Amino acid sequence: MNKITQLCIILGMIVISATAQQADVKGAFLEKWENSKIYMLAIAEAMPEEYYDFKPTERQMTFKEQLMHIKSNMDWLSGTYFSTSESERGKNILPTTKAETIAILSEAFNNTKSILEKVPLKDLKETVTFFAGDKSKLQILNLLQDHVTHHRGQLIVYLNLNEIEPPGFVGW
Structure with missing residues (x-):
């Protein structure tokens, strides 16, 4: 086998490996999760501290409560359905x-990522008991x-109501 053929085989294997990683649902999720974190933290940074207790109506959460609700949900879902370690489940702290x-909030994103990185891809097919009925771990x-995303959209409205321009979207 000549050197050009060997080089083509090596390059082909690299391309196949990179494509397989991108096609991996967990790998794609983790990449998106990091971008979601960047965007969420930019939104949290955009709101001045004096507006962290702002809420548009009496029945809604404040800006800070929304952020902590997002954090608690991340802790609950990742800790309950993807981890067996009590230490990975996060603690509810009112900042x-x-x-x-x-x-x-940043720590919660990082903890969730750390938990999910340990989950074997095959485990995403497993079915778990969920309050809305049995769901696959992929659905979770x-x-x-x-x-x-849902609550981040609400936070963008909070920014707009206070005439604060939201940060540009960070997607894939």
């Missing part, structure tokens, strides 16, 4: 400052992102 709130993974 007092913007900086503390952002740090806690999708819910994890959908919940963040």
Whole structure:
């Protein structure tokens, strides 16, 4: 085999390996999760600290409560359905400052990522008992992102109501 053929085989294997990693649902999720974190933290940074207790109506959560609700849901879903370790389940801490709130939120994103990195891809096919009926772990993974997206959309409205321009979208 000549050197050009060997080089083509090696390059082909690299391309196949990279394509397989991109096609991996967990790998794609983790890449999206990191971008979701970046975008969420940019939104949290955009709101001035004096507006962290703002809520559009009496029946809604404050900006800070929304952020902590997102954090709690990440802890619950990742800790309950993807981990058996009590130490990975996060703690409900009510922050007092913007900086503390952002740090806690960032840590929750990182903890969720760390938990999910350990989950074998085959486990996403497993069915778990969920309050809305039995779901696959892949469905729980999708819910994890959908919940963040849902509340992040509300937070963008909070920014707009205070005439604060939201950060540009960070997607895939």
